[in-house]
Amino acid sequence: MVQVTRTIHAPIDDVFAVLADGWSYASWVVGASHIRDVDDTWPAVGARIHHSVGPWPCTIQDTTSVSSLDAPHSIELDARAWPIGAAVVRVELRAIDSMSCEAVMFERAVRGPGRLIPDAIESLLLGPRNRESLSRLADLAQGGYRCAND
Secondary structure, eight states: EEEEEEEESSHHHHHHHHOOOOOHHHHHHHTTEEEEOOOOOTTTOOOOOEEESTTTTOOEEEEEEEEETTTTTTTEEEEEETTTTTEEEEEEEEEEETEEEEEEEEEEEESSSSGGGGGHHHHHHHHHHHHHHHHHHHHHHHHHHHHHOO
C-alpha cells in the first residue's frame, strides 16, 4: 500500500468540500482527465463519478465509487480504470487546528494487472502521483474553492 501525507493550510471542512464535489475530481486526481457525470448522491456510499482517465485520444472510460464515508474525516473510493485495473484509495483528514489539517492518502491496487506489481515498484509509481494529487487538493482548498462554490 502506498501512503503519502501533506499538511493543508485550510480548515478540514474546506478540504472535505473539494472531496465532496465529484465534479472537482479531475482537478485534483492526477490521471483523471474528464468528468462525464456525477451521481446526485455523491459522496454517499455507492455513489459514482463517471470519468475518463488518460490523455486524449487514448482515454479509458470508467467509474469511481464511494465504498466508505466518514465526513469530514475520510472517504474511501473504488477507483477503476479497466483494463488497467482498480484500486482502493482512501483519503483521511485530521484537523491540526481550526485553519489547517493533515491529509493522508492511501492507495492499493486490488484488481487487474496492477495488483501483481511488487509493493516497492508500486510505491515508486504511485508515490509521486499521489503527492501531486494532494498538492492539487491543497491548492483547491487553500484557494477558496468552497467559498467560490457555495
